[in-house]
Amino acid sequence: DIQMTQSPSSLPASLGDRVTIPCRASQNIYHYINWYQQKPGKAPKLLIYATSTLESGVPSRFSGSGSGTDFTLTITSLQPEDFGTYYCQQSYIMPWTFGQGTKVEIK
C-alpha cells in the first residue's frame, strides 16, 4: 500500500497567515493526490483534486502543488473558517490511502 505522511500533525497559525501543509507519498504517485478539509464532528470535504484543481465553490486562497512524492496544500491568507484538519489522499492506485492529517489551529 502507498503510505501518505503528513507532518506536522499540528500547525499553529494566525489569521492572515500564509499556511503550507505538506504531504509525502511513499512512492511516486505522479499528480494523483486529493485534499480534504474536516471540521470537528463533520465529514471531510473535498477541496482539491489531481494536485491543483479546485473543487467548485472552494475559495481561490486554497491552492495545491507538487508531483511525484512531495505535495503541498497552501492557504494564502488564513480565514476563521479555515481552521480544521486537512488530509491528503492518493488517487493513483487502490487501496486508496489517506494521510493522518494536519490540524491547523489558532496560534
Next chain:
Amino acid sequence: QLHLQESGPGLVKPSETLSLTCTVSGGSISVGGYYWAWIRQPPGKGPEWIGGVSFAGSTYDNPSLKSRVTLSVDTSKNQFSLKLSSMTAADTAVYYCARRNRIYNWFDPWGQGILVNVSS
C-alpha cells in the same frame, strides 16, 4: 444536491457482523462515472478506505480487511450496503459512505457518518 445518509447500529458486539446502509437522495445511484464507497475513521486518526461498489454491482475492497467485507447495491431503493464480519474493538470508528469519481478517484460528497462502537 446529492445527499448521502448512513443507517445502522451504533453498537456491535465482538465477533458479530456490522451491517450498514447508505441511502442516496437528490440524484440517482445509477448514474455512470462513479463508485459508491465506504470509508471509516477511527477516533483521532485519518480516514481508511474500506471498499466500493458500482451501480452494476462491481465491487472493490481493501485487502487489509482480509475478506471480511461484503458490498452490495440496490438501485431500486437508491441504496448501497456494507457488511463487515468478525468485528473487534479495532473496528470502532465513524463509518462514512461517499461517492467516488472514477476518473480522479476523489470522494465527494460524504454522508454525515455513523459512530460504531464494538463492545460487549
